[in-house]
Amino acid sequence: MDKHRTLEVKRDVMAANDAAADAFRAEERAKGEFFIDVMASPGAGKTTLLLALIEELRSRDADKVGVIEADLESDVDAMKIKEAGVDSVELNTRGVCHVEMGMVKSARSAFGDAVFDWMFLENIGNLVCPADFDTGAHCRIMLLSVPEGWDKVMKYPPMFAAVEALVVTKSDYLSLNPDFDMNRLHEQARILNPHLKVFVTSARTGDGIAEFAEWIRARRNEEMAIR
Template sequence: MEEMRVVEVKRDILAGNDEKADAFRAMLAERSTFFADIMASPGAGKTTLLLALIKKLRERGCELDRMGVIEADLESMVDALKIKEAGVTSVELNTKGVCHVEMGMVERAFSFFENRAFDYLFLENIGNLVCPSEFDTGAHCRVMLLSVPEGYDKVYKYPPMFAAVEALIVTKCDYLSLNPDFDMAALKRQAAVLNSGIKVFVTSARTGEGLDELTTWFEGRRHALLD
């Protein structure tokens, strides 16, 4: 009987991806560009939060042409058009069924910016709480969104995502009064178990709650990158 051999393809794929991610991250740092990867399930409010964050950054002096967004979706240009309508340069990245974003995709999307200089670059990742957490996209920080209508129990169902990010942004907190079963304390407690360094923001793009604190955090992360 021939010897059975197991080839760990996933590990090899991730290793190659990580090497590209490190190089990309270093290149952006040299350009003073802070790159954030925003992950969440579909409907959590990624685009809406991005638009609110862009507005706050602009109020604090960041010019629109110093911000860029890579919009990743399976299909369509719906979200990219929303970003462009707000005056921010965006590139639509259609994965054609792939449920995550890899470095090759990021590099190709970034090439369409044609070497434009940004202070902030954002990736709105595929709507998925599983696969995106496994792939390094070259970002300087990774955050995830969890909307109140989704329920707090996602922290128990999708632990790798919570463990992979620097910040958990609870969105649509204006719905808390309509969802009395949402246990914020349990969410924060379990998130800390999975990730002792995680920062939690409770926000609402509709009312503006928590957006100033979140914007200050992003500014601080960029300054930390440049120091």
Template structure:
């Protein structure tokens, strides 16, 4: 009986979160804010990739940008975003391993009604818990860095199945990691998620960033009417 009650509570929490996420997503579509959730393990390069992506969007005339930086503690990444001239809100979860809708709503309100065309959530560095929680995003992407190894697709299948795109980062390290099997990564990722978009990028060399920016802009066009 105890185990059954735990499962029911979890289902109830997720259902309430999903309802709030659907409402938030619809509201952001109505006010013209495209919201993208960026998920990865620690050190995969989330902040660096966002800065490179923002640079490309700005070069195309996009200025109304915002980033929610979720971390267990600190404001290190939020300060990097602010130093680049982009509005940023730090979201400290105080040990919680995922971001829930109540947190997203609170962070969004901290932008004080500023017009934002593109808003990004840099989620907690974790490939487990965030897979279960809808953050109200129109699009979810996950990052996998070359130094981490291709076999993360075998170890964290729910995350690969839950996102719209896989962004392989730090591809400039490929010559140094002979064990990284890109073809096997793509094969196994698309078994889990046949419609998955896959981008191979390097924020350092700019490889793949223009194509990623194209896709992000297309996602906004598809989700914001």
């Protein structure tokens, strides 16, 4: 197969996805719905962090919250979200390692006419493919858990470069992982992304959740002001 032709096909696919993402982003903004794409590797604590964040947002009068739960298979995480009293739709990608705009639009339509102040996408557990695909989100964040190690920033640079905020999760494990070098993580991450916001959190203890919630509320206010 002609390598140049293959590259052109990829560009066409990505361009179509990006155009659909721009249109979706504008539609959601016009409705007053702030859409956040949450990315991380498997086991980083996406669902747990989301539940802690949503609880914090709700304590500040944010009642209308929806979550799109993307997984290769199963509805385990979507059920956790629903059991917490949050509207959730399961998005099974059937083996696809990322989420594309067609999937997002299909999942969003499953909520019907409901309009949310906050819509979260818990993306596929993967630090590679999701970084390349625009999901129509107004804000993209990534999670990195302390047990994973700080050096993921060296191994998966595109993800760190693609997001607005890095949320270090499971900080209560720091005492058990003396090799986790927070200073080097900050330094290397900001080489890749000079404007990156970094939050150190623990959903178990609540550390850092309020600070992160305050920042993401400010981001929503900025985005809604564009309307």
